[in-house]
Amino acid sequence: MVEKYLIKEGINLYFIPNFKFKTFLSSVYIHRPLDESEASLNALLPQVLRRGNKTYKDLTQIQKKCEDLYGAHLFMYSQKKAETHSIVSGIETVSDNFALYKEGILEDSLKFLFDVLLNVVDEFDEDILKQEKDNLIERIKGLINDKRNYAYNRLIQEMCKNERYGVCELGTVERVSQITAKGLMAHYKKIITESPIDIFVSGNLSKEKAIELVKKYTGALPERRAQYPGVVIGDLPKEVRYVEEKLDVTQGKLSMGYRVKGADEYAMILFNTIFGGSTTSKLFLNVREKLSLAYYASSGYDRYKGIMTVNSGIEFSNYQKALDEINLQFSYMKNKNITQEEFDQAMLSIINSYKSLYDGLRSLESFYAAQCGRDMVDLETFIDKLSKVTLEDVFCASENVELDTVYFLKGI
Amino acid sequence: MELKKTTYSELGESVYTTTHESGLKIYIMPKKGFSKSYAVFATKYGSINTDFVVPGENEVTTxxxxxxxxxxxxxxxxxxxxxxxxxxxxxxxxxxxxxSFAMTAYLFSCTDYFYENLDILLDYVQKPYFTYENVEKEKGIIAQEIRMYNDSPDNVLYFNALKCLYKNHPARIEIAGSVESIMEIDKDILYKCYNTFYHPSNMVLYVVGDVDENKVLELVKKNIRQNQNPGEIKQIFPHEPEEINEPYMEKRLNTSIPKFIIGFKDSEVGGSGRDMLKREIESSIIIEILSGRSSPLYKKLYEGGLVTSSFGGYYNYEESFGWAAIQGEGNDPKKVKELVLEEIENIKENGIDKEAFERQKKVLYGQFLRMLNSLEGFGNEFVGATLRGSNLFDYPHIVREVSLDDVTKRFNTLFRNDRCALSVVLPSN
Incomplete structure (x- = not known):
């Protein structure tokens, strides 16, 4: 369950009451359009804010405060969802009823979070800026370390190279190195006054208390027009693009991207689960189990962007075999070659995954936060709609999915 | 087989425990209001158990x-x-x-049909079916998995640290083995190990969720058919000197920035379950005081550009080994090691900061509560602790009772220059 409350024009509070957890969570989402011109700024800003403010002067003071709050997790990062690049700042701490000395952790945590985000220094320190730029550049360069993710990111980059979605949420080395203290401050002032902001509060407290506290600590923020960045759904491709890349690796990565346009989202979730989203999926049973072609082979569906992807780790020499087998399984999906049993098992598995979201504060928040700027569907309603999808609906959806790009990472 | 209920009221939790006549230990943790249920069926058998004496035999099996x-x-x-x-x-x-090093766990989580699923878990783990063909087929899949680990800088970094610290102890060997070693495995070896270690007396069943404890018990009675406890499995570990094996190891891999682990070999290992839990808590506290984010050392390293924000320490142990790791990324790992050793001497000389000590105790208590939010996270920790003979619910009490004296002693034992090694993964170009 989630309750929405308008704090002021352009600033919403989403309250998720929950009494079974031992912690409390609050996150602030500042939504920006995903765009190369500002992605680097959006990625760097939370890292610099985390280094100190007018109340907590430096890293050590911020960290000591977290430790005093029973090891609070203060997290600040940027993330992309379709064409939205959000700056997320949040805190998770122990609920008041578990405090050892009866201190009020909840209010103190919220005050702390908004101090970090709003009580910002007048000018960013040059040394800090340089350190955080260097760190971000290292992270961008380090994307190559995790080959599984790297292959996925490269696929998206290639597939969406003419779209904003192809932009990396960490920005680029060139853009990051050009950022100045003045430029970053100007960007901060712009986004904090102009962008739509969604604040989530979840845990063991009343809605009234949540509203009171959020109002209290966001008093300085002006009203703004809540214009969310929107989404671009790409067209179904006319032909498949093939991209190969060589790196010093011992295992090959085959990633494939599919466009989804015009399909019912709920039916597509089932489509993906049957194809490669569970351990009874066609990809798992055939590519991995039957043919031993891969250690992993699975698919994922991004319902916000209309993209489905397949990711697999294979021997270099098995490239053609694996590609053929994945294509064969996809053709079965398209040709309505799906049994009722496959459908039923996929349904159970996916309902299980969504019901499991109830059991984590972060997972529950993420489910709703991903819907910011859209009509928010309650998790209960969502699960209900999902459970009503039929095999016939999946057949219908299969007409709206096509292979777009094949990316292969091989050894030197 | 009667259930005994223990309530931990200050944590708002309770656990039912009992032991089946086969020796299987059963733990059921009721969690009202959770959608998910989670079950783990685990054996005290992991990658380090390569030498042992089968109950009833005299010779060592390797x-x-x-x-x-x-x-x-x-x-x-x-x-x-x-x-x-x-x-x-x-x-x-x-x-x-x-x-893992010392256990193998089979698990599931579900939101519906919990008892049907538990029935399956108890059944399949007790019904091995190995043939020449299915064993050979698996070698291809596992070889792929091993190659994937060999490509992973973090994995190589971690096991190289263990190879530095340990001369003989099998903790130095990768959990999945090597592409060569798995080729020697056949169905007879699998059956022998299975029959030895997968006896209920060497296993634990843990269940958590909004479940009925009596129904769980009925399912156990129905599924666990073995009643005889065959006796103790003698574990054999090679003699491991207190000294480290090698002070330094490096490997070039596809990484953009050097990664490092500074490892400290612990000379204190084993003891009672509570002793080990206490040692873990004390070690975690001193690792944080030395290298945590509020430490003077971290400030120096981070602001000096010697490490990135992915930097931190942890303590790893099983009954037969234990070590501390300080892990990070940066262009000059040797310099970081030097500054870490310098700070260790500094703390030894000036004593541990009392405020930092109190803060870290709060942090550990908070972490424990946080862990209780996650059925899986807490479950896995609980089972691991149980197999070592510890009760994880002792954790918050021990955190409160640990003294500054305790951690000072721990600091001097664990952080020794001559027990320290450096593992580095460097970019390949």
């Missing part, structure tokens, strides 16, 4: 590296050519398994 992990893959296999995943899938459970 098996190739990677058998425990190989078994984990094969136990899923069923006689009709299908696997246990198929059976779980009928009831919508998400099933998995993992192998």
């Amino acid at each position: 098996v190739p590296d990677g058998v425990a992990h190989f078994l984990e893959h094969k136990v899923f296999e069923e006689e009709d050519g299908k696997n246990a995943f198929d059976r779980f899938a009928k009831y919508g459970a998400s099933a998995n398994a993992f192998t």
Whole structure:
């Protein structure tokens, strides 16, 4: 369950009451359009804010405060969802009823979070800026370390190279190195006054208390027009693009991207689960189990962007075999070659995954936060709609999915 | 077989425990209001158990590296050519398994049909089916998995640190073994290890969720058919000197920035379950005081550009070994090690900061509460602790009772220059 409350024009509070957890969570989402011109700024800003403010002067003071709050997790990062690049700042701490000395952790945590985000220094320190730029550049360069993710990111980059979605949420080395203290401050002032902001509060407290506290600590923020960045759904491709890349690796990565346009989202979730989203999926049973072609082979569906992807780790020499087998399984999906049993098992598995979201504060928040700027569907309603999808609906959806790009990472 | 209920009222939790006549220990943790239920069926058998004496035999059995992990893959296999995943899938459970140094765990979580799924878990883990063909087929899959680990800088970094610290102890061997060692595994070896270690007397069943404890017990009675406890399995570990094996190891891999682990070999190992838990808590506190984010050392390293924000320490142990790791990324790992050793001397000289000590105790208490939010996270920790003879619920009490004296002693034992090694992964170009 989630309750929405308008704090002021352009600033919403989403309250998720929950009494079974031992912690409390609050996150602030500042939504920006995903765009190369500002992605680097959006990625760097939370890292610099985390280094100190007018109340907590430096890293050590911020960290000591977290430790005093029973090891609070203060997290600040940027993330992309379709064409939205959000700056997320949040805190998770122990609920008041578990405090050892009866201190009020909840209010103190919220005050702390908004101090970090709003009580910002007048000018960013040059040394800090340089350190955080260097760190971000290292992270961008380090994307190559995790080959599984790297292959996925490269696929998206290639597939969406003419779209904003192809932009990396960490920005680029060139853009990051050009950022100045003045430029970053100007960007901060712009986004904090102009962008739509969604604040989530979840845990063991009343809605009234949540509203009171959020109002209290966001008093300085002006009203703004809540214009969310929107989404671009790409067209179904006319032909498949093939991209190969060589790196010093011992295992090959085959990633494939599919466009989804015009399909019912709920039916597509089932489509993906049957194809490669569970351990009874066609990809798992055939590519991995039957043919031993891969250690992993699975698919994922991004319902916000209309993209489905397949990711697999294979021997270099098995490239053609694996590609053929994945294509064969996809053709079965398209040709309505799906049994009722496959459908039923996929349904159970996916309902299980969504019901499991109830059991984590972060997972529950993420489910709703991903819907910011859209009509928010309650998790209960969502699960209900999902459970009503039929095999016939999946057949219908299969007409709206096509292979777009094949990316292969091989050894030197 | 009677259930005993223990309530931890200050944590708002309780646990039912009992032991089946076969020796199987059962733990049921009721969690009202949770959608998910989670069950773990685990054996005290992991990658380090390569030398042992089968109960009733006199001779030592030695098996190739990677058998425990190989078994984990094969136990899923069923006689009709299908696997246990198929059976779980009928009831919508998400099933998995993992192998660590000292345990192999089979688990599932689900939001519906909990008892049906528990029935499957108890059944398939007790029904091995290994054939020449299905064992050979698995070698290809596991070899792929091993290659993937060999490509992973973090994995190589971690095991190289262990290879530096340990001369003989099998903790230095990768959990899955090597592509070569798994080729030596056959169905007879698998059956021998299975029959030795997968007896209920060497296992634990842990269940958590909004479940009925009596129904769980009925299912156990129905499924656990073995009643005889065959006696103790003698574990044999090679003699391990207190000294480290090698002070430095490096490997070039595809990484953009050098990664490092500074490892400290602990000379204190084993003891009672409570002793080990206390040692873990004390070690975690001093690692944070030395290198945590509020430490003077971290400030110096981070602001000096010697490390990135992915920097931190942790304590790893099982009954037969223990070590501390300080892990990070940066262009000059040797310099970081030097500054870490310098700070250790500094703390030894000036004593541990009392405020930092109190803060870290709060942090550990908070972490424990946070862990209780996660059925899986807490469950896995609980089972691991149980197999070592510890009760994880002692954790918050021990945190409160640990004194500054305790951690000072721990600091001097764990952080010694001559027990320290550096593992580095460097960019390949």
